[in-house]
Amino acid sequence: MSSVIFYTEEEVRSLVTKREGEVKFGEVLSVAQDWQSLQTSKHPYVLLGIPEDIGVRANYGIPGTSQAWTQALRMLCNIQENEFTQPERILLLGEIDCRDEVSALAPVAKDDALNTQRLGSLVSNIDVKVSEVVTSIIKAGKIPILIGGGHNNSYGNLKGASLALGAPVNCINFDAHTDFRALEHRHSGNGFSYAFNEGYLGKYFIFGLHQNYTSQSVFDAMKKHKDRIQFARFDSLLQENNSSFEGFLQEAANFCGTSPFGLELDMDAIAEMGSSAQSPCGFSVMEARSFVRYFAAKGHCSYIHICEGNPSKESFANQVAKTIAYLISDVISVEPS
Template sequence: MGFLKIYSEKDVSSFIKKRAGETKFGEKVNFVETLEDLKNHPAKYVLLGIPEDIGVRANYGNPGTSKAWEAALGSLLNIQNNHLTNAENVILLGEIDCETQMKQAATIPKEEAHYAEELGELVTQIDHKVSAVIKIIIEAGKFPIIIGGGHNNSYGNLKGTSEALQKPTNCINFDAHTDFRSLEHRHSGNGFSYAFVDGFLSKYFIFGLHRNYTSQAVFNSMEKNSHRVKFNLFEDISVKQKLSFSDALKDAENFCCNENFGIELDMDAIEMMGSSAISPSGFTLTEARKFVSYFSKNKNANYLHICEGSPSAELFPNQVGKAIAYLVSDMLS
């Protein structure tokens, strides 16, 4: 499949910093030669990267999310392999091939009258690649852990999951924003609204939505579809404390976890985390870890997507990669 760069052990050996007396996570993860090999492999989890930031740029955001996958590998492959980290249950599959689209995006000048729309066409091409690969992974009975790119990739995740299950899927999104905006050109702000309209997303819950960055038009749209779209506010949980974090988790669970669902986590929602829209106010990384740990234990969970991380925006070196490594290990334990 030309949509995917499948990794071998050799491809990631340079990331692993071996040390006498220790075994690193990257020394024990599994590899496959073809997508067909997934079906007969005993490992449950499949790591997949999406090295792109075209969707963010098409949404007039800051580039950099294309680097999160590489940063994540640098940290994740160097955590300790022990009886708690479960590297043997992981297949490091590789990355969505975004090279052609990234090169084309670089040739489009910002002054171009249809700059965002032209980027949106490239996002649609990546949608197709992501959905095709996710569909195959889930049809093989595996659980994809998808890292990197903008939140535009939620569309491909939901489409691929829905097509594999042959029915719409639900989704919980840990995010400061809804990404449920109008159906204009494809970008990082409308992946869920497109999936909703196209019949791939059934019920949608936004966990910790920021009131300051949600337009009235989006609130109206959610109200119109309130039987299928719900949210809780970050301010109600962490500022006004109307709702405890644990009760907020239960509200989301009760709404959409009785059927198949995807777990989406936008790193913008984590306070001062290097991301495409870094925020001075948000959840802690520990709360993000609690979110992932809580929902990953549900038998109806189908995938985890960690997106919008931008190493170039972080305040201290290697924090994005280390944060993603924590979140992935919480998924596995």
């Protein structure tokens, strides 16, 4: 399968800033050399990057999510290796090869920045690659952790998981938005609606939906499928005494967590986080970490996707990368039950 760019151990070790008397995560991180490495490894988790922002551009968002993966990997490689971080639980597979799509993006962006149909076709190309790789990882008995790129990649994740498991997959999405927009050209705002329409997405729960940025047409569409789509409004935390973060966790778990589900975390949902749709209002980083730890510990969690981080502004680069590194380490430090 040519959809993945593998790294050498030397490339990964070069990301580490060494310090005498310490061992950094990247110094002992297992690095896959080929697909056979995946099949023979005993690591429960597989780490994979998706360095693209084409889906975000196609959705009129702010480009820059293509940079999240490499910066997050460098940050992860420089956390400490100790009895709590457990690098032995994760295998670095590499990154989805988006080079052809990124190269094709240049003339589109130059000649017509709003050529959405062309951008959509590039997103569809990446969909194929992501779904193939996710299918292979899950069939190998591993749990993929996917980093970087836009939320358009939710479609490939869900398709890949569904094909691997032979049934539609549920999804819990920590997000300010539904990404359940119309079935137009592919972009970061309709990954879930496409997966739902094509039978890859079973039940869908949006965790922390912002009412100010959800159209009535989307609310109406969700009402038509209320047996399969539910949400917890972030705004209800301000308005209703019986709403709580812990209540959201339980509600999502009851609705989606009793059969295989994908876990999606859009960094747009974190307040003041560098992202493609940055917001002053949202969950804290601690709440995002709690969300990931809570659901990664569920035995039915089939994959984890952390997306929409945008470190392109210098003031956010370190913040975005460090947050992603925290989230990755949270996932691998909990034991699924």
